[in-house]
Amino acid sequence: MKKTGSQILLECLALEGVETVFGYPGGTVINIYDDLMDSPIHHILTRHEQAAVHAADAYSRVTGKVGVAIATSGPGATNTITGIATAYMDSIPMVIITGQVPTPLIGNDAFQEADMVGITRPITKHNYLVRDVKDLARIVKEAFYIARSGRPGPVLVDLPKDVQMATAVFEYPETVELRGYKPTTAANPRQLEKAVDMILQARKPVIYVGGGATLSDVSEDLKAFAEAIQAPLTTTLMGMASFPKQHPLSVGMLGMHGTFYANMAVTNADLLIALGARFDDRVTGKIATFAPHAKIIHVDVDPTSIKKNVRVDLPVVGVLPDVLPRLVEGLQSQPERLAEAVEATQGWRDQVEEWKQQHPMAYKKTKSTIKPQYVIEKLRELSDDDAIVTTEVGQHQMWTAQFFDFTQPRTFVTSGGLGTMGFGLPAALGAQAAFPKRQVIDVSGDGSFQMNSQELATLVQYRLPVKIVILNNNFLGMVRQWQQLFFDKRYSQTCLELPIDFIKLAEAYGAKGFQATKPEEVEDVIRQGFATPGPVIMEFKIAREENVLPMVPAGAGLNEMVLAS
Amino acid sequence: MKHTITVLVENEFGVLPRVSGLFSGRGFNIESLCVAPTLDPTISRMTIVTCGDDQILEQITKQLNKLVNVIKVIDFTDQPFVQREMAMIKISAEAETRAEILRIVDIFRAKVVDVTPRSYSVEVTGAPEKIDAMIELLRPLGVKELVRSGPIVLGRGAKAWKSAE
Ligand SMILES: Cc1ncc(C[n+]2csc(CCOP(=O)(O)OP(=O)(O)O)c2C)c(N)n1
Ligand SMILES: [Mg+2]
Numbered sequence: 141m142k143k144t145g146s147q148i149l150l151e152c153l154a155l156e157g158v159e160t161v162f163g164y165p166g167g168t169v170i171n172i173y174d175d176l177m178d179s180p181i182h183h184i185l186t187r188h189e190q191a192a193v194h195a196a197d198a199y200s201r202v203t204g205k206v207g208v209a210i211a212t213s214g215p216g217a218t219n220t221i222t223g224i225a226t227a228y229m230d231s232i233p234m235v236i237i238t239g240q241v242p243t244p245l246i247g248n249d250a251f252q253e254a255d256m257v258g259i260t261r262p263i264t265k266h267n268y269l270v271r272d273v274k275d276l277a278r279i280v281k282e283a284f285y286i287a288r289s290g291r292p293g294p295v296l297v298d299l300p301k302d303v304q305m306a307t308a309v310f311e312y313p314e315t316v317e318l319r320g321y322k323p324t325t326a327a328n329p330r331q332l333e334k335a336v337d338m339i340l341q342a343r344k345p346v347i348y349v350g351g352g353a354t355l356s357d358v359s360e361d362l363k364a365f366a367e368a369i370q371a372p373l374t375t376t377l378m379g380m381a382s383f384p385k386q387h388p389l390s391v392g393m394l395g396m397h398g399t400f401y402a403n404m405a406v407t408n409a410d411l412l413i414a415l416g417a418r419f420d421d422r423v424t425g426k427i428a429t430f431a432p433h434a435k436i437i438h439v440d441v442d443p444t445s446i447k448k449n450v451r452v453d454l455p456v457v458g459v460l461p462d463v464l465p466r467l468v469e470g471l472q473s474q475p476e477r478l479a480e481a482v483e484a485t486q487g488w489r490d491q492v493e494e495w496k497q498q499h500p501m502a503y504k505k506t507k508s509t510i511k512p513q514y515v516i517e518k519l520r521e522l523s524d525d526d527a528i529v530t531t532e533v534g535q536h537q538m539w540t541a542q543f544f545d546f547t548q549p550r551t552f553v554t555s556g557g558l559g560t561m562g563f564g565l566p567a568a569l570g571a572q573a574a575f576p577k578r579q580v581i582d583v584s585g586d587g588s589f590q591m592n593s594q595e596l597a598t599l600v601q602y603r604l605p606v607k608i609v610i611l612n613n614n615f616l617g618m619v620r621q622w623q624q625l626f627f628d629k630r631y632s633q634t635c636l637e638l639p640i641d642f643i644k645l646a647e648a649y650g651a652k653g654f655q656a657t658k659p660e661e662v663e664d665v666i667r668q669g670f671a672t673p674g675p676v677i678m679e680f681k682i683a684r685e686e687n688v689l690p691m692v693p694a695g696a697g698l699n700e701m702v703l704a705s
Numbered sequence: 706m707k708h709t710i711t712v713l714v715e716n717e718f719g720v721l722p723r724v725s726g727l728f729s730g731r732g733f734n735i736e737s738l739c740v741a742p743t744l745d746p747t748i749s750r751m752t753i754v755t756c757g758d759d760q761i762l763e764q765i766t767k768q769l770n771k772l773v774n775v776i777k778v779i780d781f782t783d784q785p786f787v788q789r790e791m792a793m794i795k796i797s798a799e800a801e802t803r804a805e806i807l808r809i810v811d812i813f814r815a816k817v818v819d820v821t822p823r824s825y826s827v828e829v830t831g832a833p834e835k836i837d838a839m840i841e842l843l844r845p846l847g848v849k850e851l852v853r854s855g856p857i858v859l860g861r862g863a864k865a866w867k868s869a870e
C-alpha cells in the first residue's frame with residue numbers, strides 16, 4: 141500500500157525510536173500535523189520555533205538520543221536558525237524538519253519561501269531538500285545516522301508540501317550507504333602506543349576534557365583513566381558534568397572563568413592530554429602562552445578539530461569509548477613503568493594541591509545583599525543529586541559552572557559554543573519532557589529570561605514542573621562586567637532600567653513565583669520553590685555589580701588571571 | 706603557496722556551494738575551479754587551485770573530507786602530476802601584426818579558431834606557465850579578450866584515482 145510523504149516521515153521517526161518532538165505548525169507542514177493526530181509520536185507545541193529547537197536540543201543532551209523539531213517554511217524555518225546554530229556549535233545530534241513551498245514554486249519567492257538548505261549550510265552537519273517522495277525514507281534514515289555518528293550535529297530536512305502529499309511505497313532502508321561519509325571509530329593502535337609512552341614519560345601531566353566526553357558517555361572510563369595515571373583533570377564547560385569536581389584529581393574548569401589551579405596546572409604541565417575538546421579561545425586564552433611547556437596529545441573523533449587552534453604533538457583520531465579503555469589497557473600492561481610514573485608525579489600533584497589551597501574558588505559573603513554564588517551553593521545543597529540544571533548565558537551561567545558541583549553526567553545543559561541567551565528555559569522544557577519525574581532547574585538571568593519567557597505557557601500547558609531561578613541584577617551583567625573592567629565603567633545599554641515583576645509574570649501564565657531580597661530568605665525561597673508543584677519562578681535580587689572571578693581578560697594568557705576585583 | 710587539490714564529489718545539485726562555502730566561510734580564496742562528471746556519471750571531479758600555508762591547506766583538506774558529499778580529496782602538492790589549462794584569446798589583428806601573431810601561435814602550438822579582418826581568436830592548451838608566457842607575448846599586440854579554464858591535473862604514474870577505494 142502506498143503512503144503519503146507526511147505519513148512516511150512520521151513512520152520513519154517512529155522507527156528511529158522518536159517518542160517526543162517539539163514544533164510549531166503552519167501552512168507547509170499542515171499535512172504532517174494532520175497525520176500527527178494518528179501517530180504515536182508525542183508533540184509538544186512550544187510558543188516559538190527557536191524554543192522548539194532548543195527544547196529538542198536539550199532533550200538530546202539529557203537522553204543521548206537524537207532530538208527532533210518541526211517548523212513551517214519561511215518565518216517558521218528562519219526562527220529555527222539560532223537553535224540550529226546552538227546545537228551545531230555544541231555538536232548535538234538533532235534532526236530538524238522544515239516545511240517548504242511546493243517544488244514547482246521553489247525559487248519563485250513564493251509566499252513563505254526561504255532557502256533553508258542555503259541558509260543552514262554553514263550551521264548544519266548536513267542538510268537535504270527532498271525533491272521526490274521516493275527518496276524520503278532513505279533521506280530520513282541518513283539524516284538520523286549522520287546526526288548521531290562521528291562528531292554529532294544537527295541535520296536539516298527541508299520537505300516541500302507537494303512531496304508530503306505525494307505517495308510512495310514505504311520501505312525503510314536497513315542500512316545507510318554513504319560513500320563520502322565514513323567516520324573513524326577505532327583509533328590507530330600505533331598512535332595509542334605512542335600516547336601510552338608519552339604518558340609514562342610525563343612528570344607533569346594534565347587531562348583536559350571537553351564536550352566529547354559528555355556526548356559519548358565515558359564518565360566511568362574517564363575515571364578509570366585518570367585514576368590509573370593519577371593526573372589532575374580539568375574540564376571545559378561542556379565536559380563539566382562528566383567528572384565530579386569532588387574527585388581528588390579534579391581541578392575544575394579551565395579557561396576564561398576557570399579556577400586558578402586549573403589554569404596554573406595547564407600553564408605548567410609537561411603533557412596535556414586533550415579528550416574530546418577543541419581548544420576554544422575561551423579555553424586557551426592567548427595561544428602563545430597556552431600550555432607553553434607541554435607536549436599535546438589530542439584525541440578527537442573529528443580530524444578537523446585537531447591542529448586547528450594549537451600545535452599537537454600526537455593526534456589520535458577516534459572515539460573516547462574506544463580510546464580510553466585501550467589507553468588504560470596499554471598502561472596497565474606495563475605495571476612497573478606505570479607505578480614508577482605515578483610515583484614520579486607525586487610532586488606535581490602536591491604542587492597542584494598547593495595551588496588549590498592558595499586560591500580556592502571563593503567569594504565574599506555579605507549580610508546585606510544576596511550573593512549569586514551563595515544562591516547556587518544553596519541550590520546544589522537543596523536539590524536532588526540527579527537534578528538537571530540548564531542555564532541561559534551570562535554571569536549566572538558562569539556562577540553555575542563555578543559553584544554548582546555536578547555529580548552526574550548529562551545533568552548540566554548549557555550553550556557553550558554559541559553562548560545563546562534564551563536557551564535555558566526552552567532547554568529546561570525539553571529536559572523535563574524527557575524526564576518528567578526529575579528535578580529540572582533553569583538558572584537564568586533577568587536579561588536572558590526575557591528572550592524566551594513565552595515558554596512559561598508551554599510549561600504550564602504540558603504540566604512540566606521546571607523550577608526557574610532568576611538571578612536578578614537588573615543588568616546584562618556579563619556585558620556590564622566587561623564594561624566595568626575594560627571600558628572605564630561606561631555602562632552603555634546594559635542597565636535593564638525597567639524592573640519586571642517576574643512573580644506577576646509567572647502568575648499571568650498560571651505558574652507560581654517567589655522572591656528573595658535578603659540573604660536569609662534564600663533558603664526558604666528555594667525550599668518553597670521545590671515544594672510547590674508545577675512550574676515556579678524563584679527570583680533572587682542579587683548584588684548588582686558582582687563580578688565573575690577569576691577572569692582571564694580576552695587575549696591574555698591563562699597565567700594572567702584577575703583574581704579579585 | 707599555491708596548492709592544487711582534486712576533489713571527487715557526488716554529482717548532485719547543491720554540492721558546489723558546499724565546497725565553495727567551505728573556502729569563503731573561512732576567508733580563503735579559490736583561484737580557479739574546474740568541475741565535470743567522471744567516467745562514473747554519479748561522481749564529479751573538481752580541480753581547485755588555492756593559496757595558503759600548509760596549515761591552512763591541512764584544514765581545508767580535512768574540512769573537505771568532512772563534507773558528506775565529498776568522496777575523496779587528493780592534494781597534489783607533494784606528488785608528481787601533469788597539469789593542463791586551456792585559454793582562448795581574442796587579439797586585434799591589423800595588417801602589420803597578423804604575421805607576428807601567427808608566428809607566436811605556431812611557437813606555442815596554439816590554434817586559430819576564428820578569424821575576422823580585424824581579429825584572431827586563438828586556442829592554446831598547456832601548463833599555466835606556458836599560457837602566461839604566451840599572453841605576455843601577445844599583450845603588446847592588443848589582447849581584446851581572454852578566457853582561461855583554470856588548470857586540471859592528473860597524477861603521474863599508473864595509479865588512478867577513481868572513487869572511494
Ligand atoms: C542572543 C544573545 N544576545 C546577546 C548576547 C551577549 N550577551 C552575553 S551575556 C549578556 C548579558 C546577559 O544578561 P542576563 O541574562 O541578565 O545575565 P547576567 O549576566 O546578568 O547574569 C549578553 C547581552 C548573547 N550571549 N546572546
Ligand atoms: Mg542580569
